[in-house]
Amino acid sequence: MSGHGDLFEAIEYLRREGEGILARFARSKRGVVYADLRFEVVFNRSGAAVNGEPRDGSESENAAYAVSVHVADRAGPVGHGQTGAKIGALAGRPAKLVVELRRGLDEAYDRARFSARKKAELIAHLGGAAKGLLVTPIPAREKVRDDVEANFRRDPRSLSTDELKKISLDASHEVAALGDAIAYQGIAAMTELRREIFIDTDGTMVSQAYAFSQGDCYVVAQIGDGHQESYDSIGQQRGLECLSDGWRGELMPNPSLAKLCVNLATEARELAAAPVLKPPAGEIVVVTDPHFIALVSHEVIGHPCEADRALKMEAAYAGRSWFLRSLKENQLGKQVASPLLSACSDPSLDGYGQYRYDHEGTRGRRVTHVERGIFSGFLNSRATAAILGAAPNGSARASEGWHVPLIRMSNTFFLPGETPPEKIIADVEHGYYVCGHQIPSISESRENFRISARRVYEIEHGRLGRLYRSGSVIADSKSFFTNVDAIGNDLQLIAIPNCGKGQPMQVKRMSNGGPTLRSRARLAGI
Incomplete structure (x- = not known):
């Protein structure tokens, strides 16, 4: 592994020296109330084959960092500034690494000061109309010192x-x-x-x-x-x-x-070799397998439960949330599904979306989104938790070290019931069994969806019949969830390797799923 250790050794260097770098920066700059540093090293190898022939493999190793600084203006508002960069081999040279980190901190500080000053000017000019710029203080979280190791048989x-x-x-x-x-x-x-x-100036240091x-x-x-x-x-x-x-x-x-x-x-x-599905007229009973329902949980529960989306921070390019029209008009505490249905996100479970701490140093925890049909909560960052009046739940994560953390789902899924999937199918007089997901088409606020399946079986008198291809499910989200009348005991998570969000785009790995569900929907061709 010679030649691959230098960049990873930068993690150990920052474990020893990072807090001092941040402390000296904070002492030297007027108005700094908080600063943090994220640093990562990624080593990746891949190989491929096409039609029985090998293709070139790839190997890459890189390092990146991001810093965040909060500065308080004399008039009261707090400005936030961030910056980040890929730095490659430079990370293996401690002196140059420190110079680059200081440069980044200075840049983030200048942005934070500018933000705080402009907020103060607007408040002075607009008075009460600009009160929203006096954001509720970021809620504190416990100071953490922890190391989380990777799980592998071979490095x-x-x-x-x-x-x-x-x-x-x-x-x-x-x-x-x-x-x-x-x-x-x-x-x-x-x-x-x-x-x-x-590492942050509040005393948290987490390596993962x-x-x-x-x-x-x-x-x-x-x-x-x-x-x-x-x-x-x-x-x-x-x-x-x-x-x-x-x-x-x-x-x-x-x-x-x-x-x-x-x-x-x-x-x-x-x-x-199978026929193309000829959709029946109107709504019909549909039974969905865990692979299909994984994309439903991802698109119709996971994304609209991300608080930055719900608060319209990405509405211009990614849409909003059917769970929250505004802070006064929303679905919190209201029925959005059948009392049989519950859904949550849990980063502690063994899945592709597993992690212990998010990229703000907050411990990730299970967040219940739907509890027995009642909508109960969002994934949040420390900032969106302050807006929503909630406790931070450790959901702010960046796909790469130089990106700004966004709110992302982890392992997001529908909870299982107690009914064997065979019985759920056996109780259907006439309907369709929909298996495997392919292409989602989701409305802007996720209030309705069309998701294509890999396989669709007709159900006649409780038995699986003819196989069809090119089928999809069309439904209003709330109606589909409210009509769920049977939930299987066969919970599975499915790896989702390419969830895109943000601008510039960040691609994140996670897992989604659920058990077999039975509801009503319309069917269509792809």
């Missing part, structure tokens, strides 16, 4: 790119053996080690390490005029063993990469 830095290419190529060969009906297949494997440290491994498969099947494109991913916060051997976790098990790809290609071949 991702000890693997070679050839190993990543081989696991992809072996899976590709197995898919190719399924025959000419598989017109195209692309397979990729990735493993990553990420270490980060957070993560190992990620992910496999992706995309297949195209063609039989006569029938055409099917399918894709899926598996991912764990573990080493490459979860792709080579599979993983038997309780909530988020996965097969090996080869088995995932063969299963997906076999399904695509079957779907290419």
